Amino acid sequence: MTPFQSARLTVHEDGTAMLEDFPSGAWDGESEPGCIDFEGESLTGWADWEFLSEGELQISSAEGAFSIYADSGLFGSIGWGDFFLYGCDGMQFGFSVRTQVILPGERDGDESG
Numbered sequence: 001m002t003p004f005q006s007a008r009l010t011v012h013e014d015g016t017a018m019l020e021d022f023p024s025g026a027w028d029g030e031s032e033p034g035c036i037d038f039e040g041e042s043l044t045g046w047a048d049w050e051f052l053s054e055g056e057l058q059i060s061s062a063e064g065a066f067s068i069y070a071d072s073g074l075f076g077s078i079g080w081g082d083f084f085l086y087g088c089d090g091m092q093f094g095f096s097v098r099t100q101v102i103l104p105g106e107r108d109g110d111e112s113g
Contacts, residue, residue, distance in 0.1 A: 006020075006021045007020065007021050007022045007023060007042065007095065008020035008021065008022070009022060009059070009068075009095070011049050011057075015048055015049060015050065016046060016047070016048055016049070017046070017047040017048065017049045017059055018045075018046060018047070019043045019044055019045055019046075019047050019059070019061065020044050021042045021043075021044055022042055022043045022044070023036065023038055023042055023043075023085065023093070024036075024038070024039055024041050024042060024043045024063060024064070025037045025038040025039040025040075025041075026039070026064075027064055027065060027066045027067075028088055029067070031088065033056075033067070033069055033086050034066070034067045034086070035086040035087055035088040036066050036085060036086070036087060036088065037087070037088045037089075038087055043061060043063055045061060045062075045063075046061065047059050047060055047061035048060045048061075052067065054070075054078050055069055055070040055078045056068070056069055056070070057069075057070075057083075066085070068083045068084065068085055068095075069083060069084045069085075069086070070082075070083050071083060071084065071094075080097060081096070081097050082094055082095065082096050082097065083095050083097070
């Protein structure tokens, strides 16, 4: 079984995010790229997000902050179709983006329209 297979990160236009079973640990922002020393626990709850650069998104919650990194796109561009979280032990964990159009009135599971 792939580690963090059930992890989900949902970002909203308003700068908030929802973490579901997302890996946690001590963040080392001094390394290049920044990495996380996993503690074996996962986070579920609300967070905030912001772009630090074109290819780096910072996620901040009450438990701490970490960065995720975009994949390389076509012709040297940045592609957010896949993104990565780097472990300080040298492991690279890849996640795929699943998009969803949410119409007004359908947020937070309310699909009554």
